[in-house]
């Protein structure tokens with residue numbers, strides 16, 4: 001196994017850096033650097049730039065508009081994007097529903113949905129979780145009953161990230177209540193403009209509107225919107241979750257956050273504190289270790305291996321490291337760590353470079369980042385997966 005970049009990979013990295021230097025809008029990069037909220041427009045602007053370059057759908061096969069990059073190239077791309085402050089891609093369309101459509105969808109579904117994901121015509125959200133079905137997802141109750149050429153859908157989804165922006169939702173619905181839990185589930189694509197759908201915001205602890213509840217009241221969905229076969233949706237669901245977990249270690253993002261933490265700590269004169277220095281060193285060592293592990297796993301995948309429990313290990317460690325960095329940043333910035341103070345504090349710090357540019361961002365980011373160990377399968381669930389696979393229980 002060789003985890004060093006080859007000459008070609010280094011040349012590719014230069015190409016990516018050149019592109020980011022030229023094309024990444026400075027205002028977006030600045031907001032990312034400060035941990036501030038990005039709007040739908042920011043995400044769409046960056047998506048269009050990537051799509052124009054042909055680099056938006058890195059994980060798709062070339063025939064559908066993908067890049068054909070190796071796993072190492074994808075790793076380099078993600079790392080450089082994070083270092084330059086590019087926004088993380090909203091994955092519901094490009095990296096979640098698209099792989100499912102490519103793998104299980106009909107020719108018509110591929111021809112219709114994939115180009116619309118690439119050019120940003122559609123914004124997708126994920127309708128998996130329900131009030132009584134999170135970790136135990138297969139106990140979901142949203143019901144779809146076949147009536148002629150339509151399914152009639154009734155039920156509720158929750159934690160629907162950015163559902164307020166979405167015009168499409170991919171949903172797991174129960175089509176056979178008699179079958180064993182995982183067998184009676186189907187994977188449906190639903191137009192959010194359908195009569196009977198309502199979206200209610202959930203305002204989280206950081207004051208943001210990021211997640212929603214989505215209600216379905218006799219929503220009629222054409223049978224042509226079923227992906228794969230009826231009652232075989234669990235296969236799609238599992239396939240999608242593998243894609244969701246891929247890359248969740250977020251090495252590039254953590255590296256950028258660590259660099260920012262060190263910069264801020266130096267500016268605040270906090271690096272003289274031996275305890276803080278030790279804590280930063282500890283998290284940096286963990287990050288380096290997980291980066292090497294990621295490269296090892298990628299090298300094995302490139303050689304034809306399939307990541308199993310390893311992706312769960314990366315998800316746990318990656319989210320813990322990202323959370324630890326945000327915890328340290330919160331400690332370093334003192335009063336600016338208080339939430340919701342942007343409006344009050346920013347004028348007072350105007351012209352004071354030490355605090356003025358990072359009020360509020362890190363505080364709300366601290367709260368927001370707690371989600372990392374919950375979504376995409378909580379860290380406890382990942383530990384169950386690891387124990388099953390490694391301890392062979």
Ligand SMILES: Cc1cc2nc3c(=O)[nH]c(=O)nc-3n(C[C@H](O)[C@H](O)[C@H](O)COP(=O)(O)OP(=O)(O)OC[C@H]3O[C@@H](n4cnc5c(N)ncnc54)[C@H](O)[C@@H]3O)c2cc1C
Pocket residue numbers: 125126127128129131132133134135136158159160161162211371374375376377378379380381384
């Ligand atoms: C910010 C955010 C965004 C999200 N976005 C989406 C989205 O867009 N679409 C979507 O469908 N879902 C989304 N989710 C939902 C997410 O996938 C679920 O929250 C997650 O699967 C956990 O389910 P739950 O919240 O019902 O918790 P529960 O499953 O009730 O778990 C509660 C606690 O018990 C632990 N636990 C549960 N079962 C076990 C077990 N067997 N062994 C050990 N510990 C266990 C869990 O780890 C957790 O700590 C989002 C969640 C958050 C927080």
